[in-house]
Amino acid sequence: MAWSNANDRLLKERARRVIPNGMYGHESTARLPEVYPQFFRRSEGAYLWDTDNNKYIDFMCAFGPNLFGYRHKEIERAAAAQRERGDSMTGPSEIMVDLAETLVDLVTHAQWCIFGKNGTDATTLAATIARAHTKRRKILVATGSYHGAAPWCTPSPNGVTAEDKANLIGHDYNNVESLVAAARVASHDLAAILVTPFRHEVFREQFLADARYAVTAREICDVSGALLIVDDVRAGFRIARDCSWATLGVQPDLSCWGKCLANGYPLSAVLGNDLTRDAAGCVFTTGSFWFQAVPMAAAIRTLQLIRDTNYLENLVSAGTLLREGLDKQATRYGFELSQTGPVQMPQILFADDPDFRLGYAWASECLQRGVYFHPYHNMFLSTAHTEAVITEALCISEEAFAALRQRRAHLASPAQLAGLPLPPRTRSSNRAA
Amino acid sequence: MAWSNANDRLLKERARRVIPNGMYGHESTARLPEVYPQFFRRSEGAYLWDTDNNKYIDFMCAFGPNLFGYRHKEIERAAAAQRERGDSMTGPSEIMVDLAETLVDLVTHAQWCIFGKNGTDATTLAATIARAHTKRRKILVATGSYHGAAPWCTPSPNGVTAEDKANLIGHDYNNVESLVAAARVASHDLAAILVTPFRHEVFREQFLADARYAVTAREICDVSGALLIVDDVRAGFRIARDCSWATLGVQPDLSCWGKCLANGYPLSAVLGNDLTRDAAGCVFTTGSFWFQAVPMAAAIRTLQLIRDTNYLENLVSAGTLLREGLDKQATRYGFELSQTGPVQMPQILFADDPDFRLGYAWASECLQRGVYFHPYHNMFLSTAHTEAVITEALCISEEAFAALRQRRAHLASPAQLAGLPLPPRTRSSNRAA
Numbered sequence: 001m002a003w004s005n006a007n008d009r010l011l012k013e014r015a016r017r018v019i020p021n022g023m024y025g026h027e028s029t030a031r032l033p034e035v036y037p038q039f040f041r042r043s044e045g046a047y048l049w050d051t052d053n054n055k056y057i058d059f060m061c062a063f064g065p066n067l068f069g070y071r072h073k074e075i076e077r078a079a080a081a082q083r084e085r086g087d088s089m090t091g092p093s094e095i096m097v098d099l100a101e102t103l104v105d106l107v108t109h110a111q112w113c114i115f116g117k118n119g120t121d122a123t124t125l126a127a128t129i130a131r132a133h134t135k136r137r138k139i140l141v142a143t144g145s146y147h148g149a150a151p152w153c154t155p156s157p158n159g160v161t162a163e164d165k166a167n168l169i170g171h172d173y174n175n176v177e178s179l180v181a182a183a184r185v186a187s188h189d190l191a192a193i194l195v196t197p198f199r200h201e202v203f204r205e206q207f208l209a210d211a212r213y214a215v216t217a218r219e220i221c222d223v224s225g226a227l228l229i230v231d232d233v234r235a236g237f238r239i240a241r242d243c244s245w246a247t248l249g250v251q252p253d254l255s256c257w258g259k260c261l262a263n264g265y266p267l268s269a270v271l272g273n274d275l276t277r278d279a280a281g282c283v284f285t286t287g288s289f290w291f292q293a294v295p296m297a298a299a300i301r302t303l304q305l306i307r308d309t310n311y312l313e314n315l316v317s318a319g320t321l322l323r324e325g326l327d328k329q330a331t332r333y334g335f336e337l338s339q340t341g342p343v344q345m346p347q348i349l350f351a352d353d354p355d356f357r358l359g360y361a362w363a364s365e366c367l368q369r370g371v372y373f374h375p376y377h378n379m380f381l382s383t384a385h386t387e388a389v390i391t392e393a394l395c396i397s398e399e400a401f402a403a404l405r406q407r408r409a410h411l412a413s414p415a416q417l418a419g420l421p422l423p424p425r426t427r428s429s430n431r432a433a
Numbered sequence: 434m435a436w437s438n439a440n441d442r443l444l445k446e447r448a449r450r451v452i453p454n455g456m457y458g459h460e461s462t463a464r465l466p467e468v469y470p471q472f473f474r475r476s477e478g479a480y481l482w483d484t485d486n487n488k489y490i491d492f493m494c495a496f497g498p499n500l501f502g503y504r505h506k507e508i509e510r511a512a513a514a515q516r517e518r519g520d521s522m523t524g525p526s527e528i529m530v531d532l533a534e535t536l537v538d539l540v541t542h543a544q545w546c547i548f549g550k551n552g553t554d555a556t557t558l559a560a561t562i563a564r565a566h567t568k569r570r571k572i573l574v575a576t577g578s579y580h581g582a583a584p585w586c587t588p589s590p591n592g593v594t595a596e597d598k599a600n601l602i603g604h605d606y607n608n609v610e611s612l613v614a615a616a617r618v619a620s621h622d623l624a625a626i627l628v629t630p631f632r633h634e635v636f637r638e639q640f641l642a643d644a645r646y647a648v649t650a651r652e653i654c655d656v657s658g659a660l661l662i663v664d665d666v667r668a669g670f671r672i673a674r675d676c677s678w679a680t681l682g683v684q685p686d687l688s689c690w691g692k693c694l695a696n697g698y699p700l701s702a703v704l705g706n707d708l709t710r711d712a713a714g715c716v717f718t719t720g721s722f723w724f725q726a727v728p729m730a731a732a733i734r735t736l737q738l739i740r741d742t743n744y745l746e747n748l749v750s751a752g753t754l755l756r757e758g759l760d761k762q763a764t765r766y767g768f769e770l771s772q773t774g775p776v777q778m779p780q781i782l783f784a785d786d787p788d789f790r791l792g793y794a795w796a797s798e799c800l801q802r803g804v805y806f807h808p809y810h811n812m813f814l815s816t817a818h819t820e821a822v823i824t825e826a827l828c829i830s831e832e833a834f835a836a837l838r839q840r841r842a843h844l845a846s847p848a849q850l851a852g853l854p855l856p857p858r859t860r861s862s863n864r865a866a
Contacts, residue, residue, distance in 0.1 A: 007527075011527050011530055014530050014534070015529075015530045015533070017534075017545075018530065018533035018534050018536075018537045018544075018545055018546060019529075019530075019533050019545055019546060019547065020545050020547065020710050020711075020713040020714035021714040023525070024547055024713075024714075024716075024717075024718055024719065025717070025718060025719025025720070025723060025724075026719045027523070027524050027525060027719070027723075027724045029524070037524065038524055038525075039524055039525060039526060039527040039529070039530075040519060040522045040523065040524045040525070040526060040527075041518060041519070041526065041527060042518045042519050043518075043519035043520075043522045048519075048522060048523055051527050058522075058523050060523040061523070062521040062522050062523050062721075063523065063721065064721065065521045065721060065722070066521070070519065070522070071519075085474060085475045085476075086473060086474070086475050086476035086481075086503065086504075087476075087697055087698075088495040088498045088499070088697035088698075088699075089473045089476045089481060089491075089495050089503070090460070090473065090481055090491050090493040090494070090495055090496065090805065091460050091462070091470065091471055091472055091473045092456070092460060092471070092472060092473070093472060093473060093474065094440075094444050094472040094473075094474060094484050096448075096452075096472070097444055097447050097448045097451065097452075097472075100448070100451035100452050101447070101450075101451050103451075104451045111451075112450075112451055112452055112453050113451060113452060114452065114453065114457055117550045117551055117699060117720070117722060118550060118554075118720035118721050118722055118723070119720070119721055120720060121551075124583055124584065127584075127592075128584055128591075128592035128593065129592060130592075131592040131593070131594060132591045132592030133592075137594045137596075149717055149718050149719045149720065150557055150583060151557065151560075151561055151585070152584070152597075154717050154718075155717060156715075156716065156717035158561075158565045158712075158715045158716050158717070159560075159561035159562060159563075159564040159565030159566075159712070159715075159716045160561065160564070161564060161570045161599075161600055163570075163596040163597075163599040163600055164585075164596075166594075166596040167594055167596055233721075258721055259721050264520055264521035265520075265521075265722075266521075266550060266699055266721070266722035266725060268721075277453050278453075279591075279592070280453040280457075281453035281454040281457075282589075282591045282592075283457075283589065283591050283592045284457075284458070284582055284587050284588060284589035284591070285457055285458060285582050285587075286457065286458025286459045286460070286582045287458070287550070287551035287552070287553060287582065288495075288496065288497065288498060288551050288552055288666075288691055288692050288699070288701070289498070289550060289551055289698075289699035290458060290551070291458075291460045292699060372523065
């Protein structure tokens with residue numbers, strides 16, 4: 001049966017009437033190639049099915065939450081057992097204490113936890129705790145780093161006032177001089193440095209943090225009394241069984257978590273050290289669904305798997321197999337890829353592809369053959385991405401490279417990116433990792 | 434077996450080590466009488482069980498989410514069916530379109546929807562859309578009204594900067610002159626009026642909005658081009674099968690929803706009219722778990738029950754039975770209650786009880802006999818609060834009044850409220866409804 005997206009197109013039509021632009025946020029397909037489905041019907045392990053019953057090997061993992069495979073049996077069993085007892089109640093379940101103890105045991109710098117739902121809840125709370133602790137206002141962030149979608153941190157200017165961002169000071173990621181200069185601007189009003197563990201922006205190469213950058217951030221905080229906040233929402237537990245900067249020997253005061261914490265159940269967290277406990281206790285933070293017991297039950301089982309299995313080593317093996325396989329194929333068909341970021345959170349771009357025409361065309365060829373790659377956002381692997389699944393994906397990607405070689409001369413600039421200020425894509429300007 | 438809270442006290446001990454103060458947010462029991470359990474083990478219908486196996490008739494309904502009873506069979510069945518297919522995926526399920534269509538059909542002013550997780554997501558987004566639409570900054574809010582826990586709206590000053598709240602202008606709820614004066618202060622920079630449908634503050638009598646206040650708010654917006662936002666997160670669908678201010682004949686431009694939208698599953702929403710569609714489409718808003726399919730499936734079934742059953746009339750009957758029964762009992766035992774707010778969202782305070790000693794003691798007597806009343810926060814009824822359940826609760830409340838009469842002379846001011854700036858509690862200063 002030929003690939004079709006007839007149902008998805010009808011759904012998009014209906015959606016446009018009752019949802020602005022038909023969709024919003026990071027799961028909108030507005031900037032993706034036209035063939036990408038907006039809606040999905042089913043998920044299992046490493047696979048997704050759209051509403052036209054096309055099956056995909058999914059390299060997005062719900063943009064991170066799926067760490068152990070969709071509908072993982074043991075995690076679902078733990079969630080179901082709690083669901084039989086209660087979920088949203090007039091107070092939390094006793095398992096909230098178990099979960100907090102588990103996280104404090106697992107994450108080196110953590111001595112307490114506060115749970116929320118989304119990453120933005122966690123980054124907003126961490127910033128507030130830092131201000132409560134220091135009684136200062138300024139927070140240093142790397143220009144372009146994503147820390148959530150609230151007015152104070154959203155990448156879009158629409159509806160945002162100057163006051164919302166008045167207390168942020170930008171600097172260049174991994175640039176120690178720029179970081180030091182930003183701290184100097186903040187001066188005695190420096191509350192915190194908020195930083196992602198590596199640079200994972202859309203539309204550009206990813207790169208890891210230099211140890212010197214991380215150590216300097218820690219030192220600035222130590223000297224000034226400001227707090228170091230690692231925003232591990234996206235990368236947490238895909239880099240380490242600890243806060244991601246533990247791999248660099250740097251411990252933050254606060255860390256932000258979300259995404260894969262409960263393998264798809266909605267849960268985020270701020271973890272902190274003892275220094276920050278009083279400030280965390282004096283801030284008012286809450287949400288109607290923050291105390292749900294089912295996501296906490298799922299998280300406890302997820303964290304046991306994180307602690308007790310080779311999940312991380314398996315992610316790295318699968319990611320290495322994918323990266324090496326794709327590089328060989330690209331070369332064979334006369335292309336050069338720019339694959340960056342940790343292999344388990346790959347960004348796959350084409351070298352010398354400033355308007356993304358190669359990347360968009362190749363991703364479309366893959367999609368219509370059953371592999372969901374993202375042409376501009378970092379991807380995520382799960383433990384359901386076994387060697388067999390990666391091998392299956394590589395068979396399809398090879399066909400896509402062959403098709404791309406045929407179409408190469410006739411490719412146009414993707415219309416859906418017109419007018420977008422795309423970052424420069426020269427490899428020398430990004431220290432790719 | 435005598436009532437005991439030994440397990441709960443041990444859990445609180447453990448919690449204090451790994452959670453600041455042992456708990457945070459609206460489900461913290463720090464300000465409740467000491468006997469109140471912090472943790473719960475199970476919920477069903479109108480009942481809760483704590484970790485010491487005490488069973489309670491629960492008048493908090495998870496602070497709102499429980500509208501049709503905990504673990505409602507049909508809603509759980511709809512959620513389970515979707516869970517078998519998928520929940521957090523790389524895109525939303527097609528049922529997101531069904532849900533948006535259902536809400537647009539049900540809520541008069543609504544022509545589009547955007548979904549989030551918590552109420553704060555919805556109020557923050559509505560404020561941002563209003564600013565994007567008007568290209569102005571100022572938002573009028575009633576002083577003391579609760580609109581969420583982000584820095585721009587949180588009731589606590591800790592960790593909050595002056596800039597976070599620089600674009601809010603306060604006024605007195607229901608005071609037309611005060612509202613007009615606030616609009617005059619905002620002048621050409623007025624983006625929106627953000628208002629709860631009735632006044633539901635902690636520690637004080639509730640009161641309904643005057644039609645004149647609502648109509649004036651609408652007129653100010655019409656004349657100035659600002660947007661009227663009704664924050665229906667707490668009251669939505671417990672006042673009307675529509676936006677709550679539809680009962681006053683006033684349609685907002687934007688409304689915020691959450692709490693009971695999916696009977697306990699995490700879901701919130703902003704609904705808007707066509708005027709605001711473009712602005713809603715240009716704002717960037719998202720969250721890792723905002724596209725979860727299971728809460729949307731639960732919401733579709735919940736909304737069908739809202740549309741097709743007498744749930745609202747039943748809530749009002751049950752609430753009336755409770756209010757009238759309690760008033761009679763109070764009189765019989767020599768007390769006077771101040772019961773305010775809609776009967777289905779009751780606030781039960783004692784008249785002439787400025788330091789809450791009567792209210793705290795009575796609530797404690799009720800709790801230890803199996804009824805969970807809240808001594809300072811408005812409560813919520815569900816359809817599981819049948820006549821039989823209310824009658825059972827009234828038997829217990831009568832025993833509590835009898836016990837209170839015995840203890841009356843020996844009551845002390847509640848220690849957990851010491852130092853808290855409690856609002857004045859004279860009935861004349863609040864137009865109780």
